[in-house]
Structure formats: structure tokens, C-alpha cells
Amino acid sequence: xxxYYLKLAWLSLKRTPAITALMIGAIALGIGATTTTLTVxxxxxxxxxxxxxxxxxxVTIDNWSADTPWDQEHPERxxxxxxxxxxxxxxxxxPAARIVAMRKTALTVEPGAGRxxxxxIARLATREFFPMFDVPFEYGAGWDAAADSAGAPVVxxxxxxxxxxxxxxxxxxxxxxxxxxxxxxxxxxxxWQPTPKFYDLNNGDFxxxxxxFLPFALGAQLDLQPAGNVNCWKAETLGGVxxxxxxxxxxxxxxAELRTPADVERFQSWLDGYVAEQKKLGRFPRKLNNRLxxxxxxxxxxxxxxTDSRMLLAVSxxxxxxxxxxxxxxxxxxxxxxxxxxxxxxxxxxxxxxIFRQHLVEVGLVGAxxxxxxxxxxxxxxxxxxxxxxxxxxxxxxxxVMMLAAIGLAVLAGVLAGLYPAWRICRxxxxxxxxxx
Amino acid sequence: MxxxxxxxxxxxxxxxxTHALRDFTLNVAEGEFVAVTGPSGSGKTTFLNIAGLLESxxxxxxxxxxxxVGTLGDDARSRxxxxxxxxxxxxxxxxxxxxxxxxxDVPLRYRGFNARERKARIERSLExxxxxxxxxxxxxxxxxxxQQRVAIARALAGDPRFLLADEPTGxxxxxxxxxxxxxxxxxxxxxxxxxxxxxDPELARRAHRNIHVMDGEVSxxxxxxxxxxxxxx
Numbered sequence: 001x002x003x004y005y006l007k008l009a010w011l012s013l014k015r016t017p018a019i020t021a022l023m024i025g026a027i028a029l030g031i032g033a034t035t036t037t038l039t040v041x042x043x044x045x046x047x048x049x050x051x052x053x054x055x056x057x058x059v060t061i062d063n064w065s066a067d068t069p070w071d072q073e074h075p076e077r078x079x080x081x082x083x084x085x086x087x088x089x090x091x092x093x094x095p096a097a098r099i100v101a102m103r104k105t106a107l108t109v110e111p112g113a114g115r116x117x118x119x120x121i122a123r124l125a126t127r128e129f130f131p132m133f134d135v136p137f138e139y140g141a142g143w144d145a146a147a148d149s150a151g152a153p154v155v156x157x158x159x160x161x162x163x164x165x166x167x168x169x170x171x172x173x174x175x176x177x178x179x180x181x182x183x184x185x186x187x188x189x190x191x192w193q194p195t196p197k198f199y200d201l202n203n204g205d206f207x208x209x210x211x212x213f214l215p216f217a218l219g220a221q222l223d224l225q226p227a228g229n230v231n232c233w234k235a236e237t238l239g240g241v242x243x244x245x246x247x248x249x250x251x252x253x254x255x256a257e258l259r260t261p262a263d264v265e266r267f268q269s270w271l272d273g274y275v276a277e278q279k280k281l282g283r284f285p286r287k288l289n290n291r292l293x294x295x296x297x298x299x300x301x302x303x304x305x306x307t308d309s310r311m312l313l314a315v316s317x318x319x320x321x322x323x324x325x326x327x328x329x330x331x332x333x334x335x336x337x338x339x340x341x342x343x344x345x346x347x348x349x350x351x352x353x354x355i356f357r358q359h360l361v362e363v364g365l366v367g368a369x370x371x372x373x374x375x376x377x378x379x380x381x382x383x384x385x386x387x388x389x390x391x392x393x394x395x396x397x398x399x400x401v402m403m404l405a406a407i408g409l410a411v412l413a414g415v416l417a418g419l420y421p422a423w424r425i426c427r428x429x430x431x432x433x434x435x436x437x
Numbered sequence: 438m439x440x441x442x443x444x445x446x447x448x449x450x451x452x453x454x455t456h457a458l459r460d461f462t463l464n465v466a467e468g469e470f471v472a473v474t475g476p477s478g479s480g481k482t483t484f485l486n487i488a489g490l491l492e493s494x495x496x497x498x499x500x501x502x503x504x505x506v507g508t509l510g511d512d513a514r515s516r517x518x519x520x521x522x523x524x525x526x527x528x529x530x531x532x533x534x535x536x537x538x539x540x541x542d543v544p545l546r547y548r549g550f551n552a553r554e555r556k557a558r559i560e561r562s563l564e565x566x567x568x569x570x571x572x573x574x575x576x577x578x579x580x581x582x583x584q585q586r587v588a589i590a591r592a593l594a595g596d597p598r599f600l601l602a603d604e605p606t607g608x609x610x611x612x613x614x615x616x617x618x619x620x621x622x623x624x625x626x627x628x629x630x631x632x633x634x635x636x637d638p639e640l641a642r643r644a645h646r647n648i649h650v651m652d653g654e655v656s657x658x659x660x661x662x663x664x665x666x667x668x669x670x
């Protein structure tokens with residue numbers, strides 16, 4: 001009967017094109033607004049590495065001042081970053097399947113061939129960065145343990161950086177000049193846009209990943225300047241990067257891959273022991289407070305999805321509800337206007353349920369068409385956001401899931417709008433209409 | 438076939454109480470062609486609505502084809518309407534969006550027949566009423582007489598045991614009216630029980646039996662002389 005109901009729905013919609021257009025327009029408008037905000041919300045709140053949520057842990061230890069907590073609003077939270085000496089020690093000695101120590105730096109690329117130099121943001125990381133975060137490679141691979149400890153002059157380029165420097169060529173083995181030194185390209189990433197950029201949320205939750213990746217050891221060897229946050233609490237003389245390396249300033253990120261609950265427990269215990277040892281050396285004046293966050297917890301701590309985003313989403317759903325309320329009125333007048341046809345069907349043997357279903361299919365069809373329209377409006381809304389704010393391409397990308405969600409939401413909105421009118425029309429007493437037809 | 442005993446029906450508003458049927462008793466045997474006559478407001482249409490299970494009586498008993506249908510729920514009444522009763526209305530009551538084929542198809546859809554069975558029944562019933570060549574016409578493209586024949590085809594497509602006709606020629610000229618009555622007579626000859634509601638004495642005379650309704654009751658008064666049963670022509 002579904003095909004039959006769809007045929008009847010189509011005939012019915014064609015009969016009153018103006019009301020049909022109004023209904024479709026109203027729902028499409030609501031869906032357009034909802035799709036726009038929901039897409040941004042969805043992209044914001046998605047864990048981009050959900051499949052490893054259970055095994056990845058952001059490592060935090062509380063080396064902050066005895067007098068003031070790191071976060072006044074949440075005094076129980078340790079700093080979100082670590083000192084250089086702590087990440088080096090933990091990376092070297094802690095029991096974990098994988099640990100990555102990292103930070104951001106800025107480098108000047110000298111492309112040669114008469115092209116002007118330009119600045120790029122780069123990431124200094126230990127080699128575990130790539131396998132831990134499932135980073136895909138287009139060409140080549142990351143560096144090995146020897147390059148890691150020696151601080152070998154090798155780089156991995158992002159796809160965009162490779163395109164900019166070498167076109168679409170496989171640049172593995174080629175040389176790139178950074179800050180006046182030559183580095184050998186050993187890998188080029190495939191498209192990789194984790195949104196939010198979970199592994200470092202300190203300078204823009206939704207920034208794109210860095211253009212260039214280098215061995216972590218190079219940062220200390222070459223005194224590469226930090227490009228992210230550097231937070232300090234202790235009165236120390238900081239003349240340059242070299243001083244920072246030995247300071248209590250936090251400016252590094254540390255992640256561990258811990259595959260079982262026992263691994264987590266062992267790591268936590270080791271971490272507590274490490275801090276206890278450091279306390280004996282006069283560091284870590286606050287009480288023991290070392291915390292491991294899974295990715296979801298880490299995103300929540302950073303409030304990646306802000307209250308304003310939630311409010312905006314709620315407002316867009318409220319707008320959709322208003323649209324649906326308007327459609328209820330239109331549907332009611334439309335269905336009751338065609339009550340004669342339903343009365344004939346009832347007289348000829350249609351049950352109330354069949355009349356109800358027939359009309360629900362009609363509103364479902366209205367919803368589906370409106371969903372397509374709403375998808376178009378939502379796409380336009382996202383493009384407008386891109387134009388307005390710029391740099392948020394990742395957040396405003398309409399993916400397949402959101403397309404399906406928009407259509408589904410539109411059908412649901414249509415059906416919800418149609419429930420009462422369909423119920424009213426199926427309760428119509430046929431005798432009252434048949435004589436007057 | 439149809440057995441009504443002491444049926445009452447009262448319509449109430451805040452101000453008025455109208456007794457549409459009072460102690461209405463009627464028995465129609467299988468294969469009969471019965472005309473129900475009476476002036477406007479006498480209760481003919483109320484009788485027809487109750488007989489066709491479009492409305493419920495307030496009192497009395499109603500058995501159709503041996504089954505007590507007075508107490509059935511809405512779904513069961515819909516099923517009986519669909520399977521056992523054919524309706525022909527004064528205003529044709531065709532669905533304007535649907536062509537002739539699809540109009541005749543309506544009751545068959547709710548009957549659950551497959552596409553092949555429905556097509557065969559539609560074609561057969563449209564041939565019976567002489568409209569096989571007009572299957573894809575919309576009702577608005579047909580004359581009144583043709584529309585009524587489509588309605589008859591629709592009523593017959595499901596092979597109902599019982600045909601209820603409410604002023605079926607009321608909107609037709611005399612020639613068309615005669616054709617429709619000839620058609621109903623032929624359908625009755627083939628075994629379908631027909632109850633015809635009319636206020637036209639000429640039409641009533643073509644029935645086997647004539648029931649006169651006055652003030653919601655079957656009246657003893659026989660204003661029209663019936664022809665002998667089986668002499669319908």
C-alpha cells in the first residue's frame with residue numbers, strides 16, 4: 001500500500017500547489033537553520049578518534065604554584081600542558097605501549113626557485129605521533145627511533161604543504177630548507193583533518209593540523225621557538241628557549257597509549273611515583289594530582305562544544321518547532337478541505353487506520369521534499385558561515401551523516417506536524433460528507 | 438439478507454432532538470430489489486446510512502447476511518462495507534483527482550487484491566457499465582450519466598452481496614435515469630440484493646417491493662403500486 005499512498009500523496013500535493021509550496025517552504029526553512037547549526041555542533045562534538053578513545057590518554061601532572069591553582073574555576077585540574085623536562089622523563093621511562101611528547105614551533109620555509117620565504121606552523125613530536133593517532137600517509141612514512149633520538153634532519157609534510165612546495169609530486173627524498181637548514185622529506189601525509197584538533201587544543205580547537213612535522217629532539221638541539229602557549233608561574237630568568245627547557249613553564253603536550261585498564265593503572269602509579277620523587281627534589285609544591293584523560297574527557301575539559309553553540313542549536317530547533325506549528329495549521333485546513341475524498345474512502349471500506357496512514361505518508365512526502373530543500377538551505381547557510389568567519393572549513397563541512405540526518409529530521413518534522421491533522425481526518429464521519437459531495 | 442428490528446436513531450443538538458428513525462423494522466430477502474420511498478426528512482437517508490454501516494443506530498437490532506452488525510467496532514464495519522456492500526450515491530461521489538480506473542480501484546485496494554486481480558475486476562465492471570474505453574478519463578471529463586455508471590462499476594467491482602443506492606438518478610436527465618435503472622435491474626437479475634432510496638414514484642415502481650417511510654417509521658400506506666416480484670423491466 002505504500003506505493004499507492006505515495007501516488008495519492010503526490011496527486012494531493014499537486015492539487016493545491018500554493019499550500020504545498022508553503023508547507024514545504026516552512027519545513028525547509030526550519031531544516032535549513034537546524035542543519036546549519038547541527039552540522040557545526042556535530043563537527044564540534046565529534047570525537048575524531050573515537051575508535052581509540054579507550055586507549056589514548058592525555059597526561060597531566062600538577063607542577064603549578066602552591067599558592068594558586070592552575071584553573072581558578074576548577075582548582076582540581078592540573079595544568080593542561082607539561083614542562084620540557086617532565087615530558088622528556090616521562091617519555092623516556094614511563095610504562096606505556098606508546099608515548100608521544102610534542103609541542104608547536106614556527107619555521108620559515110625557503111622554497112627557492114625565486115619564490116619568497118614564508119612562515120609555517122610545525123610540530124615537533126616523537127615518532128609515536130603517527131601510529132598513535134592513526135595519521136595516514138600518502139607517501140613514505142614517519143621517522144624511526146634512531147632519527148628520533150638523534151634529532152635527524154628529516155620532515156614529514158602535510159598534503160597541503162607538499163602541494164605548495166612540490167605540486168602533487170611524491171617529494172620523499174627531496175630536500176626542503178627550513179630556517180636556513182636543509183631537511184630531507186621522508187613522508188607526506190594523506191588528507192588528515194581531525195576535527196576538533198584533539199591532540200593539542202591550546203591554540204584553536206578547530207585549527208587544521210600543522211604543515212610540517214619534525215623529530216622532537218630538534219627543538220632542544222636548535223632552540224626552536226615555541227609557537228603555542230607558554231605558561232609559567234615561578235619567578236625564573238627566561239632569556240630564551242634554552243632557559244625555557246629547564247624551567248617550570250608548561251608548553252608541551254604528552255599523550256600515552258594504554259591498551260588495558262591494568263596498563264592505565266600501572267601508568268598512573270608510575271606517574272604518581274615520578275612526581276613523588278620530584279617532590280623530594282623540591283618541585284611540585286601542590287598535593288599529588290596527576291590525571292589521565294581519555295579523548296572524550298579531554299574534549300569535555302576544554303569545553304570544545306561551548307554553551308553558546310548549545311544555545312544556538314536549541315534556538316534553531318525552536319525555530320523548526322515554530323515552522324512545524326505553522327505547517328500543522330496548513331495541513332489541518334488542507335486535509336479537512338479534502339475530507340470528502342476521505343469520506344468516500346471510508347464508505348468504500350477504508351478503516352480509520354488506513355486513512356491515518358495515507359495522510360501520514362503524504363506529510364512524510366512533504367517532509368522528504370522539504371528535507372531536500374532544507375539541505376540546500378543548510379548548505380547555503382554553512383557557506384555563508386565560511387564566508388563570514390573564514391578558516392572554519394572543517395566545522396562547516398556537510399557530511400553524509402548530516403545529509404541523512406537533515407532528511408530524517410525533515411520527515412520526522414513533517415510526520416509530527418501531520419499527526420494531529422491526520423488523526424482529525426481519520427475520525428471524520430463519512431455519512432455527513434457523502435450526501436453533500 | 439437485511440434484517441432490522443425496532444431501530445431508533447436520534448440526532449441531538451443543544452436545542453433540538455430529532456427522531457430520525459423510530460421503531461424502524463424492515464426485512465429484505467436475498468435477491469430482492471426494494472425501493473424505500475418517503476418525503477424529504479422522513480428518515481430514508483438515515484435508514485440508508487445505518488443499513489450501509491456508515492452510522493450506528495441508537496437502539497434496536499441489525500443483522501446483515503446473518504451477522505449481528507449493530508455492535509461491531511469501526512474496523513469490522515469498514516471490512517463489511519468493503520466486502521459485502523456496494524454504494525451508489527446521488528452525487529456520484531467519485532474522487533476528482535483519480536481517473537475512472539483508479540476510482541473503481543479504490544474499494545479493491547482496501548480489499549487486499551493483487552494488481553492482476555484488481556485490473557481484471559476493474560475492466561470487467563467497466564465493461565458491464567459500458568465505460569471500458571474511458572478508463573483514463575477524469576470524472577470531470579465525463580457526463581453525469583457516465584459518472585454514475587463509474588460509481589456503479591465501483592460498487593460492483595468487489596462483487597458485493599448488497600447494493601445500496603441513494604437517489605442514484607437524482608442528478609440525471611430522464612434518459613440517463615432510465616439507463617441507470619435498466620442497469621440496476623440487470624444487476625439485480627444477476628443476484629445482487631438492491632435497496633433503492635428514492636422519492637421518485639416512477640423509480641420505485643420498478644422495484645419488487647416498495648417500503649414507504651414516514652416520520653422515521655415504516656408506514657402502512659402504500660402510495661405506489663408495486664409490480665409483481667421478478668417483473669422488473
